[in-house]
Structure formats: C-alpha cells, structure tokens
Amino acid sequence: MRFLGYFRSSSAYRCRIAFNLKGLEYDFESVHLKHGQQKAAAYAAVNPQQLVPALITDDGDELAQSLAIIEWLDETYPQPALLPQDAVLRAKVRAFAQVIACEIHPLQNLRVLQYLRNELSLDEDAVNAWLARWLGDGLQACEDILVKQGGNTAFCFGDQPSLADICLVPQIFSAQRFNVDIAGMRRINEVYEHCQSISAFSDAHPKNQPDFEV
Amino acid sequence: MRFLGYFRSSSAYRCRIAFNLKGLEYDFESVHLKHGQQKAAAYAAVNPQQLVPALITDDGDELAQSLAIIEWLDETYPQPALLPQDAVLRAKVRAFAQVIACEIHPLQNLRVLQYLRNELSLDEDAVNAWLARWLGDGLQACEDILVKQGGNTAFCFGDQPSLADICLVPQIFSAQRFNVDIAGMRRINEVYEHCQSISAFSDAHPKNQPDFEV
Numbered sequence: 419m420r421f422l423g424y425f426r427s428s429s430a431y432r433c434r435i436a437f438n439l440k441g442l443e444y445d446f447e448s449v450h451l452k453h454g455q456q457k458a459a460a461y462a463a464v465n466p467q468q469l470v471p472a473l474i475t476d477d478g479d480e481l482a483q484s485l486a487i488i489e490w491l492d493e494t495y496p497q498p499a500l501l502p503q504d505a506v507l508r509a510k511v512r513a514f515a516q517v518i519a520c521e522i523h524p525l526q527n528l529r530v531l532q533y534l535r536n537e538l539s540l541d542e543d544a545v546n547a548w549l550a551r552w553l554g555d556g557l558q559a560c561e562d563i564l565v566k567q568g569g570n571t572a573f574c575f576g577d578q579p580s581l582a583d584i585c586l587v588p589q590i591f592s593a594q595r596f597n598v599d600i601a602g603m604r605r606i607n608e609v610y611e612h613c614q615s616i617s618a619f620s621d622a623h624p625k626n627q628p629d630f631e632v
Numbered sequence: 633m634r635f636l637g638y639f640r641s642s643s644a645y646r647c648r649i650a651f652n653l654k655g656l657e658y659d660f661e662s663v664h665l666k667h668g669q670q671k672a673a674a675y676a677a678v679n680p681q682q683l684v685p686a687l688i689t690d691d692g693d694e695l696a697q698s699l700a701i702i703e704w705l706d707e708t709y710p711q712p713a714l715l716p717q718d719a720v721l722r723a724k725v726r727a728f729a730q731v732i733a734c735e736i737h738p739l740q741n742l743r744v745l746q747y748l749r750n751e752l753s754l755d756e757d758a759v760n761a762w763l764a765r766w767l768g769d770g771l772q773a774c775e776d777i778l779v780k781q782g783g784n785t786a787f788c789f790g791d792q793p794s795l796a797d798i799c800l801v802p803q804i805f806s807a808q809r810f811n812v813d814i815a816g817m818r819r820i821n822e823v824y825e826h827c828q829s830i831s832a833f834s835d836a837h838p839k840n841q842p843d844f845e846v
Contacts, residue, residue, distance in 0.1 A: 466773055466776035466777050466779075466780055467731055467735070467773040467776075467777065468773070469735070475720070477720075479720045479723075481720070481723050481724070481727065482727045482731075483726065483727035483730040483731065483734070485726070485730055485734075486723045486724075486726035486727035486730055487723065487727075489722075489723065489726060490719060490720070490722070490723040493719050493722075494719060505704060505707050505708060506689070506691075506693045506695070506704070508703075508704070508707075509693075509695045509700045509701065509703065509704040510695070510700075512697065512699065512700035512703060513695065513696045513697035513700035513701075516697040516699055516700055516733070516734075517681055517696075517697065519730070519734050520697070520699075520730075520733050520734045520737070520738055521681070521683070521738055523734070524734055524735055524738040524739060525738060525739070525744070530739070533762075533765065537761070537765075538752065538754070538758070540752070544752070547751070548747075551747065551751075559680055559681040559682070562680035562681075563680050563681065565680075566680055
C-alpha cells in the first residue's frame with residue numbers, strides 16, 4: 419500500500435493510528451500542504467478533491483477520505499476490529515468520529531484558516547476566537563457524549579481502541595497546537611492520556627513522522 | 633422509530649431519503665432550528681451535540697449524525713442496500729458522501745453562517761462569497777470524482793441509489809438555495825435530475841415536510 423499524507427494533517431494522523439493498531443506496513447509519500455503539493459496534477463489525478471490523505475491499495479485502487487479509508491482497512495484487515503460488533507454501539511462510535519470529522523476538523527483545516535486570514539483579513543485574535551469557538555464547542559460535545567454514554571472505560575467506548583479514539587487523539591493534538599483550553603473536559607483528556615501510553619498512537623504523532631518540520 | 637429533524641436541514645433530508653428508499657415508517661418530531669429548539673434541555677438530553685437529526689430506535693437507543701444513522705439503518709434493514717457489496721466501491725461511496733458531509737456542509741450550516749454574520753459582521757456579499765467558494769469548490773470535487781470514476785450511470789456509483797446520492801441531492805438543494813452556480817457540473821446535475829424523478833427522493837424534499845415554512 420502507498421499512503422499519501424502530511425505529518426500535521428489530522429486526517430492523515432487518524433490513518434496512521436489505524437495502520438499501527440492493525441500492524442500494517444505501508445510506503446509513505448509526503449504531500450507538502452504548505453507548499454501546495456496537494457494541488458499538483460500528479461496528486462489531483464489520485465484525489466480530485468486535492469486534500470490529503472489518499473491510499474493506493476496493492477491492487478492500484480485509489481481511496482480518499484480518512485474515515486472511508488479506515489473503514490476499508492477495517493473490512494480488509496479485520497483484526498483487531500476498529501468498530502464494535504454491536505450495531506448500536508457501532509453507530510455511536512461512528513457518530514462520535516463524525517462529530518470530529520464533520521463538525522470540528524472542517525472548520526480548522528488549512529484552507530479555511532487561509533481563507534480567514536487572506537480573504538477575510540482576520541487578525542490572529544479573531545482567528546484564535548474562531549478556533550476556540552469551534553474546537554471548544556466541538557470537543558465539549560465529545561465530552562458530553564462520553565459522559566452521557568457512561569462508564570469510565572480506558573478508551574472512548576470500552577476497553578479497546580476504536581474509530582472514536584482514532585479521531586479524538588489528532589483533534590486534541592490540534593486543540594493543543596491552537597492553544598484551545600480543554601482542561602475542564604475530564605473524560606476526553608483521560609482517554610487522550612491513556613492513548614499516548616500506547617505505541618500505535620504515540621508512533622503516529624506528527625513529531626514522529628519522516629516529513630516532520632518545526 | 634422516532635426521528636427528530638427539521639425540514640431544511642441537509643442532514644435530516646439525507647435521513648428522510650434513506651427512510652423512503654427502504655420504505656420505513658417513522659414518527660417525526662420537528663426541532664425548529666431557527667427558534668433554537670435544538671438547544672433546549674429535552675433535545676440536548678437526546679443529542680448532547682445539539683444538532684439535528686437524531687433517531688430514537690424502537691429499543692430506545694438514541695443515535696445522532698446522519699451518516700451514522702444511515703449506516704445503522706442499512707445494517708438493520710438491509711434491503712435495498714445503500715452501500716455496494718464490493719469493499720473498494722463501498723469505500724468510494726463513503727468517501728464521496730464524506731466529501732459532502734465533512735468538507736462542504738459543515739461550512740454552510742446555520743451556526744457557521746450565524747457566526748459569519750454576527751461575530752464577524754460579514755455583509756451578505758461576503759457571506760455569499762464564502763458560500764460560493766466552499767459549495768463551488770466542494771461540488772466541483774464531487775463532479776471531478778464522478779468523471780474520474782467514469783461511466784454514465786443513472787446514479788453516482790451505478791444503477792442503484794446509494795449513500796452518495798443520498799448526500800448529493802440535499803447538497804445541490806442547498807447550492808440552489810444559496811444561488812451557487814453549478815450549471816457547468818454536468819454529471820452531478822444529471823444525477824440530481826434523475827433522483828428528482830424518484831418519489832423516495834422527491835418526497836423527502838424540504839417543501840414536502842410537515843414543518844415546512846417559507
């Protein structure tokens with residue numbers, strides 16, 4: 419498999435955790451977002467949306483969108499499972515992942531922040547207020563969902579890592595990077611800390627990637 | 633089943649199409665977004681994220697996030713299938729749905745538009761430029777993905793409606809509502825027109841809902 423990503427991309431980070439949890443090897447190719455490599459013809463031919471990540475399977479199929487890639491990995495390499503067997507719990511894990519992937523991350527990704535700074539001429543205080551609002555509200559929703567779910571499990575939904583944890587950890591990394599205050603969100607911080615103690619998660623951290631830059 | 637939604641919500645619209653394609657009955661409860669009913673304690677107890685839609689199953693389980701709800705419906709009521717059997721094609725359908733749900737819709741939903749108008753004091757021209765950018769770019773990506781996929785099939789991915797069409801149709805409705813010019817995007821317009829000829833899609837249109845308001 420060839421995996422096309424970028425060290426700082428939350429979506430690529432999610433996929434790296436999934437690869438690691440399943441013990442899958444892949445060839446990594448860096449797509450430098452700040453240099454605009456995602457807009458180059460070679461990458462756009464693989465992923466017309468011109469966003470990372472993309473996965474090229476051993477059969478040459480070109481897949482995009484991190485959650486779709488991870489579900490494909492989970493179907494193709496079923497052990498260990500990243501989604502629960504129970505249909506209702508599976509829906510809850512997917513919904514939690516989508517709170518992050520559909521409601522938080524899209525409002526903080528590079529192209530949107532560039533639009534705020536360049537097209538809307540927002541200053542850094544206004545950009546930080548935007549980030550604090552959407553990451554703050556979104557991660558509070560994550561916290562509230564886990565509290566409603568109940569249980570003091572090691573991971574978001576039980577004692578095994580799932581797609582929910584795979585999405586939560588990169589989103590908390592982003593909150594830290596953008597200095598969003600989430601100190602009062604006990605459950606998600608506990609899960610985050612526990613995940614950091616597991617090499618599948620810590621090895622996937624942006625600072626441990628070959629294309630890392632300060 | 634109890635379905636909590638709002639006529640104009642794209643996410644609720646997706647679920648309505650899925651219910652109709654599967655011929656499923658449900659009790660509908662309107663959550664009036666413009667009146668802020670999604671923030672009322674009764675609704676927040678069901679969905680801590682305070683966004684529509686939510687589904688309460690016959691067993692009393694409370695589910696959120698439209699894509700997770702639709703996957704649960706598809707697993708629980710398998711016929712007709714809303715995802716292809718083939719794993720790669722299934723990943724492509726999910727990815728297409730996520731282009732819309734994770735990259736387009738979050739940038740145009742009510743709370744973000746309210747933030748642009750109220751917190752950032754953008755005038756209508758600037759709001760329209762924002763919408764044109766993200767809906768335009770996003771739907772162009774959808775068009776490019778279908779062209780790359782090839783085939784002149786009736787639906788996005790083949791001759792049966794799937795989760796891809798379920799997401800595309802409400803997103804095109806939004807583009808029309810916001811006067812975003814997508815006339816040059818031949819494939820997605822053809823699919824949209826074809827879907828409109830099918831009652832499962834047309835019955836789900838916002839104007840045909842009991843809580844519709846001009």
